[in-house]
Amino acid sequence: MQTRCFLALVWLTAAGCFDHPSRPGDPTPDAAAPVVDAALPAIDSAVPTPDGQLPDAAPTDGPSVDATVLTTTAMVAAACTGGTCTPSKIIGYWRNEWDRYAVKRTVRFQDVSANEHHLVVTDELGMPATLDFMPGIPVTLTVLNPGDSSSTGKHNLTGPELFRAVAWRRVRTADGEFRATHFDAVHVRRRSGADLSAVLEFVPINPGSFDLYCQIGVPNGNAYEAIVAGAVDPDLASTAGHAGKGAKLGAVVRAGLGVSIAQPVAALGADPRRPETHAVWANGARNEIYRSNPVRLYEFTDEEYAFLPANLTMTANVGYVVRVANPAENLRAHVFSASGFLTDSVIRKAQDADIEVESSTLTSIQLLVNSWMELFVVPTRGAMYGSYCDVGVQLNPDGTPKLTTGHAARGMVGSLMVSP
């Protein structure tokens, strides 16, 4: 299989040897795929990569070997200094025991009629529940769009203020995961006959009461930076929006932890090119070269991988749709990490077959075998950026990735050249 594709690569690349334009109706169950958890290189770098065996990174969510008891007090000691916490350290404290400690909640979209929508919250037993969180305790929040007649279309969970009061681990889907410093909204498509979901994993820290809502049709509903700055409020009462039809919730993070986090404001978070309505995204204006010719994550052999094409060329201030694909012939999950490029780009959204995420602070995407994801980005300045797969990659003392390790060393590196 690998040999065939390697040979085919020479002449079939343009023809789409590994193109996966869409997934079949049944999403791959999460449990069937190894959860490769390389979101935080600082933590992962301490874990030796089991080279030569599959999966590349052992699932880290199993029961603890030494059954250490984790507490929010110890978390504060490990992750916070002088009352301020480092989000990556908060996640690092919980990650190996996440499933054991996380509060599990599901928010399900329910359309009673054209004028009445609900967000229904349940616990892991399916009983009615609230989004009332203790600070410092991990949360696994599944956002579910049912495939039966109780939902009629795509919906989303928007919560810019709550989503910056928490330390983020990731947003998981059937196709992989999206990683960002913080998210603003998570949209879940509706597919008849199949329940689609996104799984949000975060640790609530900053206390407060927060609105969560479906932003579709909501005036100012997606003005994330202005909402967070307190400059505007989404009009959650307007019956033009799903929130005004009832699709809204209150979430609470309790006080008492005595520490806080400060999520950074992204320089391009309020850029007018972020909304899909901007002219840069119009058909004909946007560039889909790397959508029709995606970045494919190749495994030639067990030791030789690549991004193909490896070197992307783009022009500043043009809207691009960049697709990344992990072919069905592969054996491993891979990551497309391009945080420098993404920091300098307006990010409209990232999406896979089931969901879309909106985040101005996206850093990387992880793709399970036989899946694709797309980045909707506007590069904003002429520069050369690097990309790499961070699975098994260790860090240099200065925090930069050591590209002579992990999948990067096996060839999964590339560049993004943006001309002004």
Ligand SMILES: [Cu+2]
């Ligand atoms: Cu890889």
